[in-house]
């Protein structure tokens with residue numbers, strides 16, 4: 157092959173997405189990797205402004221304009237881009253090289269798959285460590301609490317004054333409340349009693365439970381994939397996990413809005429470092445205000461709550477239950493679009 161033919165062949169076969177933009181950031185060239193990334197053929201992309209392809213990447217486009225104006229190449233790692241038609245943002249390493257005042261070379265290398273796996277592994281390890289600490293703590297509190305409660309009851313029998321009995325009742329009442337809380341923290345300890353179940357039946361149960369306890373202003377739509385096979389799971393645990401997520405969505409909507417329940421099959425999907433041939437993807441989306449930014453990174457931890465009077469246990473229990481099924485719950489959120497995704501392996 158001649159050199160003249162070799163260079164285009166190399167670019168066409170690169171794993172990195174290569175884009176050439178003109179002075180107004182319009183696409184003049186896309187290699188096949190860029191076509192895949194943007195889900196757009198080079199023919200259709202030519203002449204389109206990058207701003208139309210990436211409507212939400214204002215900051216990124218601004219940086220491209222600056223590079224062009226200053227004729228300065230730069231590299232930015234882990235840029236998160238929301239591509240049209242993609243629910244989750246794509247994470248790329250981006251290298252930008254001005255070739256002239258009217259020509260900008262952009263290279264994008266997808267890194268999210270790799271990042272996602274590392275992040276999932278870290279998260280799974282954190283949940284497990286958390287669980288061990290919590291369980292130990294719960295046991296340590298539970299035992300003396302029993303003694304405290306018993307002693308207060310004995311005391312109550314010994315005293316005649318109703319006024320004083322008020323006090324012992326406060327002690328037993330509060331001890332009961334604490335014990336209840338601890339019991340809920342320790343609940344997901346039992347291993348799942350698995351049998352083959354239909355995930356849609358579980359979702360329908362959750363749907364009717366939530367509809368029964370919420371306002372009429374909340375609509376729960378379904379978008380199920382009927383070809384989803386049955387999966388081996390503990391139905392009670394799975395319903396509990398889904399219920400905790402859907403209930404949060406209903407609460408976030410505050411009486412008005414839409415919750416969407418969806419199911420899909422994902423092939424060759426890894427959960428942490430373990431890859432699975434078939435994975436069920438269950439999504440619970442709502443159009444509420446979104447998760448407060450300051451708790452976004454910790455919502456799956458126990459005792460983290462953004463609600464007055466919330467226990468902060470719902471999502472932590474849900475995550476534990478799903479982890480016990482070798483699955484994982486993920487979440488993305490922005491105002492008007494919060495999505496919880498439950499991944500459950502169907503086949504190893």
Ligand SMILES: Nc1ncnc2c1ncn2[C@@H]1O[C@H](COP(=O)(O)OP(=O)(O)O)[C@@H](O)[C@H]1O
Nearest residue numbers: 404405408446447461462463466467468470471
């Ligand atoms: N769909 C949602 N929309 C907005 N915020 C949410 C959503 N789901 C969970 N959250 C936030 O995450 C927090 C933790 O949820 P959870 O663990 O169930 O505890 P709790 O419901 O007791 O507060 C909630 O208090 C809320 O602030």
Ligand SMILES: [Mg+2]
Nearest residue numbers: 400404470471
């Ligand atoms: Mg909750």
